[in-house]
Amino acid sequence: VIPQTPLGAGREFDLIRELCRRWGELCSGIGDDAAVLTPPPGEQLVLTTDSSVEGRHFRRDWLTPREIGYRAAAAAISDVAAMAASPLGMLLALSIPAEWLRDLAALADGIGDAARLTGTPIVGGDVSSGSELVINVTVVGSARKPLGRGGVQPGQALYVTGRLGGPDAALRAWLGDSEPAADARARFAHPVPRLAEARWLATRGATAMIDVSDGLLGDAGHLAAASDLRIAIELGDLLIMAGVSPEQAARSGEEYELIAAAPPTLDMAAFTRETGVPISRIGKVIAGPPGVDVTLRGERVASAGGFSHF
Amino acid sequence: VIPQTPLGAGREFDLIRELCRRWGELCSGIGDDAAVLTPPPGEQLVLTTDSSVEGRHFRRDWLTPREIGYRAAAAAISDVAAMAASPLGMLLALSIPAEWLRDLAALADGIGDAARLTGTPIVGGDVSSGSELVINVTVVGSARKPLGRGGVQPGQALYVTGRLGGPDAALRAWLGDSEPAADARARFAHPVPRLAEARWLATRGATAMIDVSDGLLGDAGHLAAASDLRIAIELGDLLIMAGVSPEQAARSGEEYELIAAAPPTLDMAAFTRETGVPISRIGKVIAGPPGVDVTLRGERVASAGGFSHF
Numbered sequence: 001v002i003p004q005t006p007l008g009a010g011r012e013f014d015l016i017r018e019l020c021r022r023w024g025e026l027c028s029g030i031g032d033d034a035a036v037l038t039p040p041p042g043e044q045l046v047l048t049t050d051s052s053v054e055g056r057h058f059r060r061d062w063l064t065p066r067e068i069g070y071r072a073a074a075a076a077i078s079d080v081a082a083m084a085a086s087p088l089g090m091l092l093a094l095s096i097p098a099e100w101l102r103d104l105a106a107l108a109d110g111i112g113d114a115a116r117l118t119g120t121p122i123v124g125g126d127v128s129s130g131s132e133l134v135i136n137v138t139v140v141g142s143a144r145k146p147l148g149r150g151g152v153q154p155g156q157a158l159y160v161t162g163r164l165g166g167p168d169a170a171l172r173a174w175l176g177d178s179e180p181a182a183d184a185r186a187r188f189a190h191p192v193p194r195l196a197e198a199r200w201l202a203t204r205g206a207t208a209m210i211d212v213s214d215g216l217l218g219d220a221g222h223l224a225a226a227s228d229l230r231i232a233i234e235l236g237d238l239l240i241m242a243g244v245s246p247e248q249a250a251r252s253g254e255e256y257e258l259i260a261a262a263p264p265t266l267d268m269a270a271f272t273r274e275t276g277v278p279i280s281r282i283g284k285v286i287a288g289p290p291g292v293d294v295t296l297r298g299e300r301v302a303s304a305g306g307f308s309h310f
Numbered sequence: 311v312i313p314q315t316p317l318g319a320g321r322e323f324d325l326i327r328e329l330c331r332r333w334g335e336l337c338s339g340i341g342d343d344a345a346v347l348t349p350p351p352g353e354q355l356v357l358t359t360d361s362s363v364e365g366r367h368f369r370r371d372w373l374t375p376r377e378i379g380y381r382a383a384a385a386a387i388s389d390v391a392a393m394a395a396s397p398l399g400m401l402l403a404l405s406i407p408a409e410w411l412r413d414l415a416a417l418a419d420g421i422g423d424a425a426r427l428t429g430t431p432i433v434g435g436d437v438s439s440g441s442e443l444v445i446n447v448t449v450v451g452s453a454r455k456p457l458g459r460g461g462v463q464p465g466q467a468l469y470v471t472g473r474l475g476g477p478d479a480a481l482r483a484w485l486g487d488s489e490p491a492a493d494a495r496a497r498f499a500h501p502v503p504r505l506a507e508a509r510w511l512a513t514r515g516a517t518a519m520i521d522v523s524d525g526l527l528g529d530a531g532h533l534a535a536a537s538d539l540r541i542a543i544e545l546g547d548l549l550i551m552a553g554v555s556p557e558q559a560a561r562s563g564e565e566y567e568l569i570a571a572a573p574p575t576l577d578m579a580a581f582t583r584e585t586g587v588p589i590s591r592i593g594k595v596i597a598g599p600p601g602v603d604v605t606l607r608g609e610r611v612a613s614a615g616g617f618s619h620f
Contacts, residue, residue, distance in 0.1 A: 031536060032458040033392035033521060034358035034451070039349040047433060048344035049401040049448050053440045082343035091359040093403075093446045123357060130363045132441050136403045138359050138448040141344070148342040211343060226341065 015127055019108045026112055028089070028121040035123035037088055043142035048079035054133040062174050065103035067189040069110025069135065075213070076137035077118050077193040078256040082211035084202035085143035086195065089123035090115065092137055095130025107135070118193055147198075151208035152227035157264040158283035159206075161197055161257045164216060165244030168252030184241060191256035197275045198258055204271075206262040212255035219259055220283070220292050227261075230288035236297040239280040246296055261285070325437055329418045336422055338399070338431040345433035347398055353452035358389035364443040372484050375413035377499040379420025379445065385523070386447035387428050387503040388566040392521035394512035395453035396505065399433035400425065402447055405440025417445070428503055457508075461518035462537035467574040468593035469516075471507055471567045474526060475554030478562030494551060501566035507585045508568055514581075516572040522565035529569055530593070530602050537571075540598035546607040549590040556606055571595070 020027035029035050039045060052058060052072035063071065073090065080087050092111065096104065115122055120139065166187025173180035180188070198209060208227060210219045217233070224231045235246035244252075264284065271279050286293070294301050330337035339345050349355060362368060362382035373381065383400065390397050402421065406414065425432055430449065476497025483490035490498070508519060518537060520529045527543070534541045545556035554562075578589050596603070604611050 032456075032460075033389040033519075034356035034395070034449075034456070036393070036456050036458070037355040037357060039355055041351070045347040045349055045355070045450070046344035047347060047399070047401055047448075047450060049403045049434060049446070050436050051403045051405060051438055051444075051446065053405050053438050056438055056440065079343040083346070085344070089357070091357055091448060093359045093361045093448075095361060095363050095444055124359060126360050126446075128361055128363050128366055130366065130442065130444065134361075134405055134440065134444050134446075136359070136361065136436075136444075136446045138357075138401060138403075139344075140355070140357060140450065146342075146344070146346050148346070150342075209343075 012127060022105060022108045023112045023115065023122055026115045026122055028123050030124060035089065035091065037123060037140065039088070040142050043144050044146055046080055046083045046085040046141045046143060046146050047138070048076060049136060049138040050076035050079065052135045063189055065106035066110035069107035070113045071189060071191065072135040073111045073114035073137050074191050074193055075254070075256060076139045077114060077120055078191065078211045080139050080141035081193040081195045081198045082209050082258060083141070083143060083146040083148065084198040084209060085141035085146050087118055087120040087139055087141040089121050090137055090139045091123060092125035092135070094125070094127045095134040096127060097129070097131055097133060100133050118195060147202055147206060147209045149208055149210050149223050149226035152223050152229060152261040152285060153207055154229065154285050156261045156285050157266070157281050158220065158231055158233065159260045159262055159266060159279055159281050160216060160238065161194055161277050161279050162255065163239045163241050163278060164212065164255055164257065165241040165249035165252050167254045168248050169241060169244050181243065187241070191254065193256060194258045194277065197277055200271060200275055201258070201260045201262060204262065204266060206260040208261040210259050212257045212259060213253055215253045216250045216259065217292060217294060223259060223261065224290050224292050228290050230286050230291055230293065231283050232286045232293045232295070233283035234295050235301065237280055237282045239278050247301065322437060332415060332418045333422045333425065333432055336425045336432055338433050340434060345399065345401065347433065347450065349398070350452050353454050354456055356390055356393045356395040356451045356453060356456050357448070358386060359446060359448040360386035360389065362445045373499055375416035376420035379417035380423045381499060381501065382445040383421045383424035383447050384501050384503055385564070385566060386449045387424060387430055388501065388521045390449050390451035391503040391505045391508045392519050392568060393451070393453060393456040393458065394508040394519060395451035395456050397428055397430040397449050397451040399431050400447055400449045401433060402435035404435070404437045405444040406437060407439070407441055407443055410443050428505060457512055457516060457519045459518055459520050459533050459536035462533055462539060462571040462595060463517055464539065464595050466571040466595050467576070467591050468530065468541060468543065469570045469572055469576060469589055469591050470526060470548065471504055471587050471589050472565065473549045473551050473588060474522065474565055474567065475551040475559035475562050477564045478558050479551060479554050491553065497551070501564065503566060504568045504587065507587055510581060510585055511568070511570045511572060514572065514576060516570040518571040520569050522567045522569060523563060525563045526560045526569065527602060527604060533569060533571065534600050534602050538600050540596050540601055540603065541593050542596045542603045542605070543593035544605050545611065547590055547592045549588050557611065
């Protein structure tokens with residue numbers, strides 16, 4: 001932990017001071033023009049930035065301010081997990097409308113929850129006013145050998161952690177003006193970055209990974225495109241939430257579970273025993289042009305695209 | 311340069327692909343969940359994030375889209391300069407309103423201008439829609455020994471690079487519905503991160519540094535507060551733009567020049583000869599409680615605070 005540099009006067013600095021007070025020891029080295037970190041010798045850096053925009057990524061009538069803060073930070077940290085890396089620190093850039101100022105403490109507490117859960121100190125940031133809330137989270141992490149999307153190899157199987165479908169079920173409920181089931185809501189509001197799970201998989205032969213943010217099929221498509229090969233997915237093998245169809249689970253975005261390419265002999269029982277997270281083997285690399293074939297109990301189903309903001 | 315990982319399908323990815331096409335070789339390693347960088351062995355990392363929000367940090371009727379992009383990136387890179395560090399890469403998170411989509415190419419070209427000028431590859435990012443344009447730029451850099459704000463030492467003098475007052479003069483003109491003078495406008499639209507200048511100063515005994523973003527007096531106050539000592543500034547010694555008063559120059563924010571604490575014997579002529587940038591010695595460390603005393607030709611003048619968003 002780097003010692004704090006005292007901040008100068010002014011309303012903006014009062015706000016940063018107040019946020020740091022709430023974060024306690026999680027707030028590290030704030031107050032210089034830039035944060036200073038010592039990278040672990042011999043490791044590569046991974047860097048990711050992720051913005052959560054009010055009305056686009058979350059709605060205030062769906063989540064509490066604390067959940068909104070947690071989710072924004074967890075989503076960014078999940079990208080570091082997907083590289084099989086460990087987080088070193090995060091930077092926050094907040095655009096804050098006046099009507100959000102009174103909920104800022106709760107928002108900060110949610111960000112602190114994610115920081116604490118994942119051991120990611122908050123090392124810097126930027127606050128400004130804005131007409132809509134934007135929570136931008138940048139995370140830096142490191143790994144001896146980060147895993148990208150382009151490392152899928154012939155002969156490998158495709159695995160996915162967790163049970164999918166919760167976020168999609170929660171969204172469908174909210175958009176239909178009903179309350180989602182508690183477990184679906186929890187999966188939307190409280191995704192857990194799969195940091196230890198990713199490292200477990202990387203040490204057992206996983207060579208490519210991605211987190212499920214666009215939906216299983218969209219993200220498997222990214223793996224196939226980046227690795228320049230064809231993947232066959234059988235949705236009947238996917239672990240799904242109760243009350244959700246395999247097709248719904250396969251389209252569900254913002255899951256923040258991992259898709260990994262690893263040897264077909266992976267010890268899935270050991271994974272679940274050691275991490276507490278279920279895992280399913282859902283596909284394999286096949287011959288053919290880059291892309292994804294999707295079947296449900298052997299029947300070909302249409303491939304669904306990912307979510308696009310535009 | 312890290313090889314590109316091909317992106318999947320979808321409108322969002324088309325946009326990122328189009329941006330990367332414009333940036334050419336400056337776009338490096340985009341397409342995985344996180345960017346991968348190799349830190350220089352034995353160096354510390356510096357990390358900074360900076361958001362430019364439409365209507366708060368810039369106005370479309372003042373600057374061209376290309377200038378807006380340049381300025382957002384240059385402002386963030388300046389924070390790395392202020393640590394006497396060298397940039398390794400930047401991440402961009404853009405919230406883009408529909409009416410900005412047609413100017414996105416020009417915005418990207420401006421960001422590319424700043425990347426090229428400073429040798430900072432664009433290694434990752436995030437694009438989403440939004441109701442106002444937010445350009446968030448995170449920069450990672452490294453230095454063997456980064457300089458913070460807290461390193462001012464008794465016996466040192468205070469230096470400032472460049473001629474101040476341009477951005478304030480440009481803002482006053484625009485807010486008074488007139489066109490700023492060309493040199494003032496250029497100082498607002500095209501600040502140059504003082505990377506080489508900061509390293510020059512760091513190798514000649516500078517031990518603390520900050521860039522002028524809140525205004526000379528506000529930022530000198532940050533140095534004094536962080537270093538827990540008192541600084542006397544004589545505004546009559548400040549290099550200022552033609553047509554600007556010393557008080558105006560001392561309040562002018564977003565200059566992105568450097569304030570450095572260094573030995574009083576610093577060879578200012580050599581600095582200007584080797585960097586092409588003027589420099590002035592404007593103050594010294596004095597006895598007394600933390601703070602800043604400001605005089606103009608020996609007469610005490612009121613200390614002005616920095617700019618606050620709230």
